[in-house]
Amino acid sequence: MEENEIVxxxxxxxxxxxxxxxRNYQNKVFGLAINIVRNHETAxxxxxxxxxxxxxxxxxxxxxxxxxxxxxxxxxxxxxxYLRKHKKEKNDLRLDEIPEISAEGKEASEQLAxxxxxxxxxxxxxxxxxxxxxxYRLILSMRDIQGLSYEEISxxxxxxxxxxxxxxxxxxxxxRKKLAQALGQEGGKR
Amino acid sequence: xxxxKAEKLISKQLDSRLGARESAWLEDHLKHxxxxxxxxxxxxxxxxxxxxxxxxxxxxxxxxxxxxxxxSSEPKASIxxxxxxxxxxxxxxxxxxxxxxxxxxxxxxxxxxxLSQSEMLLFQNQNPLKEMQALFEEERPENRQxxxxxxxxxxxxxxxxxxxxx
Numbered sequence: 001m002e003e004n005e006i007v008x009x010x011x012x013x014x015x016x017x018x019x020x021x022x023r024n025y026q027n028k029v030f031g032l033a034i035n036i037v038r039n040h041e042t043a044x045x046x047x048x049x050x051x052x053x054x055x056x057x058x059x060x061x062x063x064x065x066x067x068x069x070x071x072x073x074x075x076x077x078x079x080x081x082y083l084r085k086h087k088k089e090k091n092d093l094r095l096d097e098i099p100e101i102s103a104e105g106k107e108a109s110e111q112l113a114x115x116x117x118x119x120x121x122x123x124x125x126x127x128x129x130x131x132x133x134x135x136y137r138l139i140l141s142m143r144d145i146q147g148l149s150y151e152e153i154s155x156x157x158x159x160x161x162x163x164x165x166x167x168x169x170x171x172x173x174x175x176r177k178k179l180a181q182a183l184g185q186e187g188g189k190r
Numbered sequence: 191x192x193x194x195k196a197e198k199l200i201s202k203q204l205d206s207r208l209g210a211r212e213s214a215w216l217e218d219h220l221k222h223x224x225x226x227x228x229x230x231x232x233x234x235x236x237x238x239x240x241x242x243x244x245x246x247x248x249x250x251x252x253x254x255x256x257x258x259x260x261x262s263s264e265p266k267a268s269i270x271x272x273x274x275x276x277x278x279x280x281x282x283x284x285x286x287x288x289x290x291x292x293x294x295x296x297x298x299x300x301x302x303x304x305l306s307q308s309e310m311l312l313f314q315n316q317n318p319l320k321e322m323q324a325l326f327e328e329e330r331p332e333n334r335q336x337x338x339x340x341x342x343x344x345x346x347x348x349x350x351x352x353x354x355x356x
Binding site (some may be wrong): 035040047125144150173 | 237243253
């Protein structure tokens, strides 16, 4: 069955049809959320809420775009709202949190030290990403972390390619500046 | 200026969005500008590090089942959500109506009335009678004498009428 037919059935209240759509898109929607909020439970909650919003808004879907584009727009808007509401909060339990290694451990193995250094850099990068304004954080996550295409980002954020370009540039510039400051280096040449 | 342009192009280069001319210009600039070359290397490193942050994970188990259960328990559409939607639509409509009303009231304002000369004088806090008096004083002496003559005749007529009555 074509996706549009499934969507039409779901619009008529067919929950089985809607669950087909959910199964088709749950990983992508969850992937969007987790790569921005970086917490499994929060991302799962967000993904659930996104599908609930989509279900409620489904009667207003007019097939003027792909269903996937429409769904991702709902997802991005919902994640953006979440980021705005939880600006100052920090997730205490992270999926990829690295436990501290003792000083003795560092000396014990150079290899371990290298990997720890890399993890420290990643941790710093995550922290600095979280400090970014929400619009920069979103676009960096979509492009540099998740590797979404320009076209996908343009459609999801409803921005022109030129605006995606300039926003990405500003976001990268700010991130580099923040990292340079944190590393105690010269804060960029300009 | 060139370095600022170079930085923008470095960002575009990371996304493989440079044209041949821009690419050649940037390459040439990076050869001669160590600061921008360092910047390009920093940005490339940042992009690599960011890509390593990608989390490949699946939602918690029974995602769709949990979702369907939630959908069954959720009210179809909350009244407050409908009210909120109505408000959101009502605000621009209200603003347009207010603008139109103000415009109509402005257009329907009565035209400014032409003031008479006396009103103008009153408006300027001057006495309009003063002007009349001045006009009267300006009258020719012969007119004044005629007026006096008529006034005298009137007095005589009233005197004679008084005598006749007696």
